[in-house]
Amino acid sequence: MELLRTELDLGLAQPVRILQVSDSHLSACCEEDSEKAKTKSKKKTAAFLKEAGGVTQEQRFAEALELAEDYDALVLTGDIADSPSPANLQVLAGMLEGRRYLYTFGNHDYYTYDSDSGKAEDRERFLDEFLRFLPCDPTMDSMEIGGLDLVTLDDSLAQFSELQLEFLKAEIAKGLPILLFLHLPVYSPTFAPKAYEWWESSMSVGTPAEVLAAHNETDPKMPAQPATLAVLELIREEPLIKAVFASHLHFADEAEVLGKPQFVNEPCYLGSVREIVVK
Numbered sequence: 001m002e003l004l005r006t007e008l009d010l011g012l013a014q015p016v017r018i019l020q021v022s023d024s025h026l027s028a029c030c031e032e033d034s035e036k037a038k039t040k041s042k043k044k045t046a047a048f049l050k051e052a053g054g055v056t057q058e059q060r061f062a063e064a065l066e067l068a069e070d071y072d073a074l075v076l077t078g079d080i081a082d083s084p085s086p087a088n089l090q091v092l093a094g095m096l097e098g099r100r101y102l103y104t105f106g107n108h109d110y111y112t113y114d115s116d117s118g119k120a121e122d123r124e125r126f127l128d129e130f131l132r133f134l135p136c137d138p139t140m141d142s143m144e145i146g147g148l149d150l151v152t153l154d155d156s157l158a159q160f161s162e163l164q165l166e167f168l169k170a171e172i173a174k175g176l177p178i179l180l181f182l183h184l185p186v187y188s189p190t191f192a193p194k195a196y197e198w199w200e201s202s203m204s205v206g207t208p209a210e211v212l213a214a215h216n217e218t219d220p221k222m223p224a225q226p227a228t229l230a231v232l233e234l235i236r237e238e239p240l241i242k243a244v245f246a247s248h249l250h251f252a253d254e255a256e257v258l259g260k261p262q263f264v265n266e267p268c269y270l271g272s273v274r275e276i277v278v279k
């Protein structure tokens with residue numbers, strides 16, 4: 001495994017070591033899947049395998065989980081599954097059993113091959129299935145460790161909700177320094193050109209309207225809604241929020257966003273994870 005390394009000095013009594021793993025994109029299928037889903041699963045598995053030089057996504061994810069044993073905390077920031085097929089959910093539940101971790105949804109975790117979509121109703125539909133084996137809530141959750149508060153918020157549909165805004169305020173009220181974990185990064189001009197080149201999207205939350213317009217990005221889910229703007233403003237204003245960690249782009253980026261350092265992870269299926277050491 002290749003380690004991206006981030007070190008933050010927050011004056012903790014003891015260092016806390018966190019492993020961030022994202023975008024493993026498990027894409028298994030099984031007999032009970034439809035023909036369409038099976039075909040798509042095989043096609044995508046072959047493409048991931050080719051890109052990863054012959055190492056399967058499952059093998060990479062297993063390596064990452066093994067590595068996580070040496071860390072104080074594990075945070076999974078989405079797209080762990082490429083699709084929530086029964087086979088993938090079974091593999092995931094098995095691999096994650098008995099572990100303590102945070103998991104936030106990525107857009108692929110609820111993306112179905114059958115409908116070729118990952119909409120809000122798909123997220124709603126699969127939430128219960130994930131909650132059956134996850135020890136945490138993939139829409140928002142937190143973990144206190146060594147005087148730090150690790151907070152996950154699901155922004156996989158490029159928005160935050162009122163509930164998440166209230167949740168973040170309650171986390172801030174604990175008075176601990178916060179590391180915020182997302183799937184979509186907060187918009188930054190440092191990665192936007194490459195994101196548009198690779199994905200024809202800004203791939204981020206809080207993309208300014210003029211940037212969306214300049215790239216003819218007309219997806220109605222993209223313009224930031226009031227609750228999203230309020231969460232972004234809170235990130236900017238709140239001194240206890242120390243850094244943002246995201247993924248989704250499938251390439252690394254480091255930038256200051258909203259006055260805070262933001263670190264974007266590389267995908268696990270390509271053998272990369274992020275080590276975060278907080279002192």
Ligand SMILES: [Fe+2]
Binds near residue numbers: 025079
């Ligand atoms: Fe991804």
Ligand SMILES: [Fe+2]
Binds near residue numbers: 248
């Ligand atoms: Fe994603």
